[in-house]
Amino acid sequence: MPSAVSLPSPVTSVASLTPHLYAPDAVRPLRAKEHFLSADTFVELHQHPWPQLTFSTRGVIRLSTQDGSYIVPPSRAVWVPANMPHSIMLIEDAELRTVYLHAWLGPPWEKCEVLEISPLLRALMLALDTTPDGLPPTDPHAPQRERMIAPLLVDELERATQIRIDVPLPTDKRLRQLCETLLRNPADRATLAERAAAIGASERTVARLFRDQLGMSWQQWRQQAVMAHALPLLARGMAVSQVAAASGYATDSAFCAMFKAATGRSPTSFQHRKRSAALA
Structure with a gap:
């Protein structure tokens, strides 16, 4: 007797994790946020008018767009261009980190890219304040530090090795x-x-x-x-x-x-x- 398609684990669906509270601008060209999420959490499809860099300090995630799906272990990050709808599935418990860049920052990549994270790039991303708008930054000098970190972070991005670890998805x-x-x-x-x-x-x-x-x-x-x-x-x-x-x-x-x-x-x-x- 042929086996039936097994049912996947239950999924917890959450909204877009409030990107509007971390909008980058000319004063704060880099904004970072962090979330601790459980395995089988699904971050619903969303988009925003600035590019982002997403990675996890622990745990594997899967970021999906209309064109494909990208597996991202802690040693890598995925670049998502501005205005690209995307969702995220937590393959295992993860500490999810996202860095938003002002629209005029960053490489001119028009599609998602999976990148190896160098020790310097990781340190720069982890050095960014993760306090949302409406609350005083943990570091009162955060805006100044973000402006200083921005050019070096972008240079590390452009130097990073790009990895082919994507799975194309159909439109049907x-x-x-x-x-x-x-x-x-x-x-x-x-x-x-x-x-x-x-x-x-x-x-x-x-x-x-x-x-x-x-x-x-x-x-x-x-x-x-x-x-x-x-x-x-x-x-x-x-x-x-x-x-x-x-x-x-x-x-x-x-x-x-x-x-x-x-x-x-x-x-x-x-x-x-x-x-x-x-x-x-």
Whole structure:
């Protein structure tokens, strides 16, 4: 008997976390805020007329736009251009940090970018006051410090290494529902036929939609989604067997074969490389 598509964990939906209370301007060109959020919290779709840099000091998040989904572990940040609608899903408990930049600051990037966070960039972002408008800053010299930090922070942004760890999303509503269901629960081993039935479509129709909407097959898209899910877990030192199970693979060997075909390296070698870099 074929397995049914498993139900995802309950989600707590919250509004846009009051970006209007941290609006950057010429006096305060950088504004920062922090929120402690639980796993499976969904920050609803929103936008604002200034760009932002989002990261977490602990915990993995997934930021989504109309065009794709970006997995962001603590070693990375995601750049979101001004006026781009976006939402955030907390994959695990996280301390979410956001830096808003005045519209004339920052690189002229027109799409989201995932960036490696250098020690200096992290220190600059964490040095910013996180008090909202309406309350006196914790540091009375915060506006002056923000103006001094701004040019160095932007220079670090432009120097940062950009990482391809995004998963494209379709515009077709049924196919997007299928994709988002897998992103929320990568361990679900339902077949494409079972997933297609769950959205009221045939397997052939869904396979065609993947080719037409995303320019890739279902298998190729699922591999990209699994890689985006697995890489942060490996980078944090999770055992390969646990990552394989969390990614929907019945055996470690099948997961390792997929990973090596996609990256040219084994999951274990990736872990060692990250650990060595951390100890250097």
